[in-house]
Amino acid sequence: MANLRVHNDRLEVHLTPxxxxxxxxxxxxxxxxxxxxxxTITDDPWIWVRxxxxxxxxxxxxxxxxxxKTHSGSDFVLVKGKRQAVVLELSDGEFDRxxxxxxxxxxxxxxxxxxxxxxxxxxxxxxxxxxxxxxxxFAQEETSGD
Numbered sequence: 463m464a465n466l467r468v469h470n471d472r473l474e475v476h477l478t479p480x481x482x483x484x485x486x487x488x489x490x491x492x493x494x495x496x497x498x499x500x501x502t503i504t505d506d507p508w509i510w511v512r513x514x515x516x517x518x519x520x521x522x523x524x525x526x527x528x529x530x531k532t533h534s535g536s537d538f539v540l541v542k543g544k545r546q547a548v549v550l551e552l553s554d555g556e557f558d559r560x561x562x563x564x565x566x567x568x569x570x571x572x573x574x575x576x577x578x579x580x581x582x583x584x585x586x587x588x589x590x591x592x593x594x595x596x597x598x599x600f601a602q603e604e605t606s607g608d
Contacts, residue, residue: 464540466564468573471495473550475540475562484519485528491538493555500551501574503567507547510561511539534558 465476475491482488504510511526516536518528526541535558541547545563548570552558564570 464562466562466570468570469495473498473574475538475560477540481527481540484525485540486517486519487528491557491560493550493552493557493560495574497552497554498550498574499553501571502549502551503571504547504549506544507541507549507561507563508544510547510549510559511537511541513537529557532558537561 513530513532516531537559550560
């Protein structure tokens with residue numbers, strides 16, 4: 463289950479060991495908040511997967527994890543099934559766009575808004591274990607295996 467953490471200056475997508483293997487990637491994805499140009503919630507994340515898979519794994523309509531090469535650069539995709547997703551358009555950095563499945567997309571976007579409260583880091587909690595999560599936890603999504 464990917465762990466999304468929103469900090470004052472960055473968004474961290476902590477990948478599980480299985481997701482790192484599927485993505486053929488050794489490191490987590492870190493995006494500076496200043497680099498996020500726009501955020502969109504979509505009910506069909508598959509229409510946002512563009513380009514050619516460069517590194518990673520894809521089983522259409524089941525799972526897509528990794529880097530997709532486009533004419534303008536690269537996208538990082540972490541999509542599972544037909545779950546709701548957040549599409550983050552980026553202005554600088556390693557990727558041009560992130561497509562991340564999450565069932566709590568609205569909360570993630572609220573945390574990313576400019577002028578959002580700058581409290582301590584907001585950590586993500588397991589979706590299944592959200593009932594026992596700390597009050598500032600908001601999202602952790604299952605992206606590999608059921």
